[in-house]
Amino acid sequence: MDMRATLAADAIAVEERWCARNYKPLPVVISRAKGVWLWDADGHKYLDMMSAYSAVNTGHGHPRILKALTEQAERVAVVSRAFHTDRLGPFLAKLCQVTGLDGACPMNTGAEAVETAIKAARRWAYTVKGVPADRAEIIVAEGNFHGRTTTIVGFSSEPEYRDGFGPFAPGFTLVPYGDAAAIEKAITPNTAAVLLEPIQGEAGIVVPPAGYLQAVREICDKHNVKLILDEIQAGMGRTGKWFAFQHEGIRPDGLCLGKALGGGVMPVSAFVGTHELIASFKPGNHGSTFGGNPLAAAVGLEAIRVIEEEGLVQRSAELGGHLMDRLRAIGSPLVRQVRGKGLWVGVDIDPGLATARAVCEELMRRGVLSKETHETVIRLAPPLVISREELDWAIDRLEDTLAAMHPGRRDHDRSALTQEQA
Numbered sequence: 001m002d003m004r005a006t007l008a009a010d011a012i013a014v015e016e017r018w019c020a021r022n023y024k025p026l027p028v029v030i031s032r033a034k035g036v037w038l039w040d041a042d043g044h045k046y047l048d049m050m051s052a053y054s055a056v057n058t059g060h061g062h063p064r065i066l067k068a069l070t071e072q073a074e075r076v077a078v079v080s081r082a083f084h085t086d087r088l089g090p091f092l093a094k095l096c097q098v099t100g101l102d103g104a105c106p107m108n109t110g111a112e113a114v115e116t117a118i119k120a121a122r123r124w125a126y127t128v129k130g131v132p133a134d135r136a137e138i139i140v141a142e143g144n145f146h147g148r149t150t151t152i153v154g155f156s157s158e159p160e161y162r163d164g165f166g167p168f169a170p171g172f173t174l175v176p177y178g179d180a181a182a183i184e185k186a187i188t189p190n191t192a193a194v195l196l197e198p199i200q201g202e203a204g205i206v207v208p209p210a211g212y213l214q215a216v217r218e219i220c221d222k223h224n225v226k227l228i229l230d231e232i233q234a235g236m237g238r239t240g241k242w243f244a245f246q247h248e249g250i251r252p253d254g255l256c257l258g259k260a261l262g263g264g265v266m267p268v269s270a271f272v273g274t275h276e277l278i279a280s281f282k283p284g285n286h287g288s289t290f291g292g293n294p295l296a297a298a299v300g301l302e303a304i305r306v307i308e309e310e311g312l313v314q315r316s317a318e319l320g321g322h323l324m325d326r327l328r329a330i331g332s333p334l335v336r337q338v339r340g341k342g343l344w345v346g347v348d349i350d351p352g353l354a355t356a357r358a359v360c361e362e363l364m365r366r367g368v369l370s371k372e373t374h375e376t377v378i379r380l381a382p383p384l385v386i387s388r389e390e391l392d393w394a395i396d397r398l399e400d401t402l403a404a405m406h407p408g409r410r411d412h413d414r415s416a417l418t419q420e421q422a
Contacts, residue, residue: 008041026364026371033060036386038369047394049363049370051381053201054233054344056264058306059385065263065302072298080289091297094304095272098242099255103278106292107269110232110258111147116271116286117195117228117254118151122171123280125192129224136192139225141177145202146195146230146256178208180215187219193226193254194219198244201233204377205346207339213248220253226277228254232269233344236260237307237384240317240342247341253277263303264383268296312384316342319391323380326395332402334359343386347378347398354405362405366397 008029029041036059038046051057058065072087079085092104105120107113121138125131140146142157153161154168162168175182183194198213200206213229220227229252234244236257241247243255254277258269290296307313320342327338327347337348349356356372363370363378370378380398382391 035059036383036390046367046369049368049380049382049394051383054238055259057236057260057384058263059383064306068298068302069265072295077295078293085294087294087297088292091301094301099272101272102275104270104272107288108267108290110269111149113256113258113269113271114146117256120277120280121193121226124277131190135190137171137173137190138192139173139183139186139194141196142174143177143200143203178212180212183216184219187223191225193228195228197230199234204373205340213250217250226253230256232256232258237313237316238342238344240320242313261300263299266299268300316384319343330399334402334406345380349376351376362401368394368397
């Protein structure tokens with residue numbers, strides 16, 4: 001028996017023995033990564049078209065980010081927010097510069113950023129807007145995915161996310177996604193905020209109608225309601241703009257960020273907002289031991305600088321257009337729709353012909369790693385450092401896979417790895 005294959009099988013067995021079954025990974029064991037490429041324990045090479053749900057926008061093992069990580073770790077990593085550090089201020093100043101907002105509350109994970117946004121909106125509603133105590137309401141959209149805490153799953157419309165985790169916190173109103181009129185109809189005197197993803201990621205890369213965010217912005221202004229956007233997956237250049245809200249030329253009152261902010265090496269998140277929202281927080285009413293630690297701040301600042309200085313936002317815009325054009329030209333009967341912005345695309349598979357999981361497993365065998373969502377959509381989201389040639393290589397493999405999986409279509413097998421990028 002191949003020793004490497006044995007090592008991979010053993011790794012999966014040990015993980016399945018000791019780890020909670022809260023994920024269903026593809027049967028591959030990753031042991032090394034560099035740039036846009038991954039290697040498994042068997043020595044096989046794969047192109048990463050997942051980017052850890054946008055956490056690896058700058059690519060695996062970016063030398064500048066690793067340098068910032070190691071140099072800061074050698075100086076000081078964590079002291080808690082009990083003391084000031086020389087890294088937090090510059091990080092948050094740069095973050096506010098690129099977002100166009102006034103201040104930020106640093107946290108660790110995306111869900112924590114959303115929880116922070118909820119707390120900020122409620123505090124503002126009680127202390128400024130005059131909403132009666134414990135009556136604040138937040139409007140959210142069907143199909144949302146904002147994290148996995150009990151508060152957040154409580155306002156999900158996905159039964160699987162809620163099943164067995166109640167009772168849930170009140171104060172949230174669900175409306176259809178992409179329907180601005182439904183938001184206005186749901187507003188009451190107690191409405192504090194509208195919380196939306198500008199593009200819904202976990203729902204299957206769902207892009208709302210053009211003008212939706214503009215209309216919601218106008219409605220929020222009209223009714224003195226805060227607009228908070230969750231760009232944990234969509235932000236940091238993923239859609240061909242720094243942030244997806246910029247496609248419609250608006251400015252939110254609050255912004256939830258994470259994933260790519262950690263440069264692909266550690267969890268870093270933040271709630272960024274207007275002065276009015278950020279000023280809602282006072283010493284003692286919110287915090288995190290690790291949030292804003294100097295190691296995270298150093299990595300976050302360098303991640304922003306890499307995206308900015310290496311032109312990754314523009315690269316996402318240019319290659320994203322190429323990706324959409326090529327995918328729409330495939331013309332496979334398996335594909336019902338292709339949708340997305342920048343280097344963030346969902347390929348919707350006809351469930352009567354195949355499952356997205358089966359497509360992803362076949363793609364894996366051809367050297368491309370992605371992941372399905374809701375059994376019908378393949379997410380394509382490579383690191384923003386990907387080259388046009390590498391992107392075309394992945395699309396070729398997807399085209400071959402779709403052809404092989406539909407009876408009567410010839411498989412032009414290009415499965416041998418031709419890229420030798422390190």
